[in-house]
Amino acid sequence: MAERVEGEGSNNGERNNSSYHLQPLEIDNEDILFCVDIDPQSMVEMKGVTGLNGRPLTRLDAIKQAIVLFVNAKLTINPQHRFAFATLSNSASWLRKEFSSEVESTIAAMQELSVTTSSSQPDLTTLFQLAAHEAEKSGTQGRILRVILFYCRSTGLPQHQWPVNQRLFTLDIMYLHDKPGPDNCPQEVYDTLVDTLEHVTDYEGYIFESGQASARVLFRRVLVLLSHPQQRCIQEYINIPKSLANKAPLVQPMATEDNSRVSTQ
Template sequence: MEEQRVEGEGSSKDTRTSTIFKLPPLQIDNEDILFCIDIDPQSMLQMKGLTRLDAIKQAILLFVNAKLTINPQHRFAFATLSDSASWLKKEFSSEVESTIAAMRELSATTSSSQPDLTTLFQLAAHEAKKSSTQGRILRVILFYCRSTGRPQHQWPENQRLFTLDIMYLHDKPGPDNCPQEVYDTLVDTLEHVTDYEGYIFESGHASARILFRHVLVLLSHPQQRCIQEYINIPKLLAKKAPLVEPMATEDNFPVSTQ
């Protein structure tokens, strides 16, 4: 938006022209966030002191509490991923107690095959249209735990109705594991369906702390994000270098008052 202002005195020919530029206000929408948690048996593999699934539960509780502190109008719902996606808690809610109840109901399945994300995207697209009518945007955060099975989906590339973030927990490469191939598939999937800039993080370390660190980066609102390669947070807490005493000069040499 641009306004032009002309300043002058009376009918003087000496007029001054100045241009004022104004940026229109940016509308930041409240979020409806759909968590989808992979409940494949690999979600029960041990990390340091707890299973992947337990660590994911703690990470989600941390995320929800922090997100509501930023803006209590955000809402959350929950789904699980086995062979396909299904609802765990369909109604979006801003109540922390609702999230706690969903986490208590969350458990792993005993077996599953190659997952199909098509159902998840169908659920998300349906909810995204409902959110849009309320002036909100929808985001999906997928926690994926498989090192052996690459996900598949069938989704039109021109239908981008929601933002997708992915947190990938995996094993080290081995005869039965192909985490790099799975990761590459997840990256392609994200780029295929996401509306705003979507983030993907991976961790092959058996540490919940790494998971929590990545999840806290996902607190960033999709409408305010930079592209992922520019992220430089969280910063490492490097040891401070010892302070060096300045050399005595004529200007800073201490003067005795005694």
């Protein structure tokens, strides 16, 4: 909250000077729980980036890279943030329960990620139960908990049973999906995810979607999620990352007699 302080007026009728003071706000360290959808649809190939073998990355491969990128960047901002990992099949389950600030722990967790054979309509209730339990533990340590869900299904609407008055953590969602077709309904899935986010999130939660199968789009969106929940604007006001196509061209200085000479020394 900004406080306006009036300055002393002058005798000659000039406008009073005034200044604004922004009250200091303590920003809590974050415990971030990544939950990765391991449905077979996470094996769809992405565009724009290839792996070491020259083959296109799958969604799951790209998600793994995006998470490692996120963790490295987040720890550069503040080395006190911590991370844990879960997977989503029919329901959520722990992959690595202990929150850690070690990049090596993140890399090890990503190496353990693998796709399940098949899954039915996913139930997010278990994920929210895990998050609520961890949020209470984080709160006793003066920290806040955030869940970042990577969701990859274009069929089968996610469901949950969660009280509307229990907003104990912040939820972000990255939704990777196929194009609309007779066998899938990505718009309905997206709308359901939006409703779910608004139902459970504490601070402003962000949701991004991509049906372009582009790994670069995923990486850009994930970097926006670096923003701390306590410092966020609402999502509709986000204008980053800016398109280079809209960037004004640099204006070259005009040549003059002084700056057009070439030194011979």
